[in-house]
Amino acid sequence: MELVPIDIPIEFLQVLPDGIKLVSRRGHPYLVLEKAEDKNGNSIIDETVRIHGEPSVKLRAKVGGEEGFLFVDAYWGSHAKLYSFIPDFSGGGTVEATSPVDGSSLMVPWECPIDGCDEKHGILLTLPGGQNSIIVCGKLGCPGHLIKVTRAAEGISESISNINYFGHGEEDPFSGF
Ligand SMILES: [Zn+2]
Structure with missing residues (x-):
């Protein structure tokens, strides 16, 4: 399936929070997470493991009976991940x-808003300064995510949260890079 970029609201670009940058690929704008922290202010961006050419978000993750490191694509709306282990989906993939x-x-x-997903746990990625954050659905494979930007007007955060560039199972639009 062809990538269909979604317009990024100008109101959001005017209040683009620290930690999120705008990049252009093939003439289309994309939001990329360039800084993310744990609750204690430690950076969890890994410069050495890159996905789509950008540093990834590194998490220590346990899935079922297996655990290791999980690297998440920093492109907003992408759900590409790399694992240092083989996730155990027998317990539902949380x-x-x-x-x-x-x-x-x-x-x-x-509370995951995606139809068919009943996940009750999310992964909190804190943006620099601690005021803004991103929550990613805790269920592997679910595209659910939410951005909370304190300065953004009502509705803007919601429309950004609804951006999903790459639907589940669609062709990777960056395959030519
Ligand atoms: Zn979900």
Whole structure:
């Protein structure tokens, strides 16, 4: 399936929070997470493991009976991931994520808005300054995510949260890079 970029609201670009940058690929704008922290302010961005050419978000993750590191694509709306282990989906595929720096929990209560997903846990990625954050659904494979930007007007955060560039199972639009 062809990539169909979604317009990013100008109102959001005017209040683009620290930690999120705008990049252009093939003439289309994309939001990329360039800074993310655990609850204690430690950076969880890994410069050495890159996905789509950008540093990834590194989590310590336990899935079922297996655990290791999980690297998440920093492109907003992408759900590409790399694993240092083989996730055990027998328990439903919910991730227990902790900071790779200090081991603190990244999990928060969350009601996933995606149809068919009943996940009650989300992974909290804190943006610099601690005021803004991103929550990713704790169920592997679920595209559910939410951005909370304190300065953004009502509705803007919601429309950004609804951006999903790459639907589940669609062709990777960056395959030519
Ligand atoms: Zn979900």
